[in-house]
Amino acid sequence: MGSTPDVYTTLKEQLKGSGAEVLMPDDGEKYEQSIKRWSEHCEKRAACVVKATSPADVSTTLSFIRAHKIPFVVRGGGHSTSGSASIEGGLVIDLSLMRRVSVDPEKRTVRAEGGAIWEDVDVEAAKFGLATVGGTVNHTGVGGLTLGGGYGYLTGKYGLTIDNLLSVDMVLASGEQVTASETENADLFWAVRGAGQNFGVVTAFTFRGYPQANPVYAGTLIFLPDKLPQIVEFANKFHDKNDGNQALLWGFSCPPPDNAPVVLAQCFHNGTEDEGAAFFKELVDAGPVANMIAMVPYEKLNSLLNPAAGFDGRKMFGGGAFKLPLNPAFVQALHADFLDFVNAHERMGESLLLFETIPYAKVVGVPNEKMAFSNRGNYYNVATCFKWFDAKLDDEIRAFSRSLLKKASQTAGVAQDEAVRAVEGVGQYGNYATDADVPASEIYGSNAKRLEELKHKYDPDNLFNRGTRLVPRQLVVVN
Ligand SMILES: Cc1cc2nc3c(=O)[nH]c(=O)nc-3n(C[C@H](O)[C@H](O)[C@H](O)COP(=O)(O)OP(=O)(O)OC[C@H]3O[C@@H](n4cnc5c(N)ncnc54)[C@H](O)[C@@H]3O)c2cc1C
Known part of the structure; x- marks a missing residue:
């Protein structure tokens, strides 16, 4: 495993001019801030934090991770209490510089980059008189909340956040950039809605927006x-x-x-x-x-x-x-x-x-x-x-x-x-089940089997393995 600082200097070179920031422990306050999380017990000293600014930065970083076999995590809003968005010694793909939100008022859609927080979405959508189903605390990340399901004040009227997700732009373990929706990579889209963090890095989410009366x-x-x-x-x-x-x-x-x-x-x-x-x-x-x-x-x-x-x-x-x-x-x-x-x-x-x-x-x-x-x-x-x-x-x-x-x-x-x-229903919301002892079957019920198959298809080497409970089909240990 080549996770020495020299290796990360190579990554810094590869990302030079891209806009991405590559931080290491000797970068002082900027680095210290980058490892902060909503819960202190999830703060771990990563060897390197890559603050990506585009899908291309994410793809370059994933290729580097594969080549050097470096353990890594993805950080969205940094709110999960499972520790799945932080890592001791490895690399963090940090999406906090990717928070742009755009609204298409004609189509009534809201597009949020993978590191956006709900405040970004609520504020931008409201400029067009729209809203979608977001979390009840607005500094929570759109990424983790959506990929795990998503409940909010508007759930009673419109269902879960994922019920209003129209498509995602993703970078897969292979480094390939894809879109998933009901009509494109539909099997991946099925998996993303509930288990997304096991399948890649989502660089943008597109949600259905609804006219929202105010106040x-x-x-x-x-x-x-x-x-x-x-x-x-x-x-x-x-x-x-x-x-x-x-x-x-x-x-x-x-x-x-x-x-x-x-x-x-x-x-x-x-x-x-x-x-x-x-x-x-x-x-x-x-x-x-x-x-x-x-x-x-x-x-x-x-x-x-x-x-x-x-x-x-x-x-x-x-x-x-x-x-x-x-x-x-x-x-x-x-x-x-x-x-x-x-x-x-x-x-x-x-x-x-x-x-x-x-x-x-x-x-x-x-x-x-x-x-x-x-x-x-x-x-x-x-x-x-x-x-x-x-x-x-x-x-x-x-x-x-x-x-x-x-x-x-x-x-x-x-x-x-x-x-x-x-x-x-399994009676257990995956985004709250932050105890690592809760097995995949308790979160996904019989959907776990199909997820193992899809994991084999989209992430056969189990690159996305942190804080997740799913492993690709051929890696499942049968007792
Ligand atoms: C104060 C608070 C209030 C909450 N309120 C609600 C609520 O109202 N409704 C609700 O449903 N849940 C709620 N939750 C739970 C919340 O859904 C989870 O904590 C969720 O994991 C937070 O997402 P995040 O992006 O901030 O977290 P992170 O810790 O950054 O990420 C969580 C997981 O998702 C992965 N991930 C994040 N973004 C991406 C991405 N773009 N691509 C790939 N993987 C990604 C991370 O790798 C990690 O495994 C709340 C949590 C907190 C702390």
Whole structure:
């Protein structure tokens, strides 16, 4: 393996004049900034970071990687908590200089480069009165979120981010630049929608845009924990009452400055103030200690949760599923478990357990075999996002997150049988399953087999092997 600094000097030469930046540890602050990630525990000291500016830079870098057998990762927005976008000693293909977004108002399409963040998309699309299904925190990357599926406030109306993906421009392991869509490299497009990070570097995404009224009704209600039963009752009614234009993200935290336990409810209605107020009346009347709901410009919607998603500390996402109605006593027991754990450790108050009540009728309107993504079922996602500062707690937190999610997912009744899960949904959102122990079959159900075949076709040497659970068919070890 030729991953010595001399090798990277050769790469620097090859990329000279292209616009790409090639950074190494002796490049000081620029290098230090380039290895920063949303979660501190994903920051690793790469031997070389290539900040690409074009598909050609990516292709040159991949050819170099192949020739010198260099371990590498791809960095989109840098938000995954699995560590799959950072590497100790290897090379990072960093897409953060590729954030241009362009809109075709006639065709109502939005094209975003592979390193764009959702803020780039929301702001540019809004200039044309359009929106697409983006993430609920706008500094998250378009890349990782889209390739893993993508849920947002507009999911109730338009489905997942991938349901609105029209095509991708990609650089494959071979260095070849291709386009994938329903009509071009359709098998690759099938794989990209749910498992894309295993198949190449996406240099541009083209999404369907929708006319978006402005402003929208949205914001956070903060309750003391004694109101939890009323919030659960509201969520139970939400299930039947919503018409796809609403979303409700609710859960537990102990935020600073005083780190006292609270129950948060993030409310969204895509419509007028009167409609929103009527829909959420019962929740607002339940007596929050703070009410931050307002009419906000659509392009600001995905920034409302940014303060709860700061860049400091170690963090880990985990995912499961739940069904409504929920029994308030069951949720109170989960809350007690959460608080016991958080209170027993220092500086964990910003951790979250979140019940993502995003209407799923549109999501399940697409069968699980239609694309690689396999988490379409009659249930909602539940997510943990633990935040801590002491590296010694990493393993303990991972184990607790797993056990809490198992308990929280009891109501989902996700089938154990793989064939049934394939139809009814796996009950696990891949982008939240950042625990490396979660196998491919749990994320992709029976789609995993086809993915192994396609991996053999598009990445036979398993170049894209970091933080992914799929291996090409001929490399699968049969016990
Ligand atoms: C604060 C926060 C809020 C979130 N909110 C939501 C939400 O509302 N909805 C939702 O669905 N998910 C949400 N997520 C989860 C999110 O989808 C994942 O964390 C996702 O991995 C983030 O993508 P990224 O590009 O920022 O991450 P990165 O860490 O850069 O990338 C994640 C993975 O994708 C690969 N990758 C990224 N870009 C490309 C590319 N262009 N080509 C090839 N591979 C690429 C990377 O190699 C890596 O394996 C949230 C996460 C955070 C931290």
